[in-house]
């Protein structure tokens with residue numbers, strides 16, 4: 251066991267040195283990597299909402315018990331609240347249409363409305379249960395309306 255621990259520590263420190271070397275090579279091209287990072291980041295948040303919405307769908311279709319209904323809505327709400335800031339920097343590309351930044355005021359309003367709606371639905375689900383929150387959740391999950399105007403087909 252002792253030998254194993256020593257070995258893995260050596261491996262780990264070797265790994266850190268290797269990472270530092272990689273960083274040194276990667277840094278000069280950081281400007282280009284940044285744009286991809288910004289796009290990846292906003293897509294990660296969207297994918298989070300997508301997975302959680304799919305989980306809600308399973309519960310709404312009675313395939314899965316509703317124990318976690320409020321938690322899934324809260325996860326979507328949290329992602330929705332963080333989403334807007336991931337679009338603030340204008341980085342064209344990904345599946346975003348230029349309209350996101352051309353019509354920023356409208357995009358911002360829609361994202362905030364979406365975020366407020368799903369946050370309210372999550373609160374209702376937590377406090378009063380699934381049945382009380384169903385309509386609010388359906389109404390709030392208006393993902394397609396925004397995609398129609400702001401996401402590439």
Ligand code: HEC
Pocket residue numbers: 289292293294296297299300301303326343344345346347350357360361364391392393394396397400401402
């Ligand atoms: C206010 C606008 C808006 C709302 C609301 C919105 N989206 Fe999006 N979504 C976008 C935009 C813009 C993109 C394109 C992002 C990019 O690739 O640059 C996108 C991309 C995505 C993607 C693709 C991510 C990838 O990996 O390429 C998924 C999946 C997604 N959205 C799911 C959802 C779900 C599910 C909801 C609702 C729960 C939702 N979105 C609500 C604007 C929105």
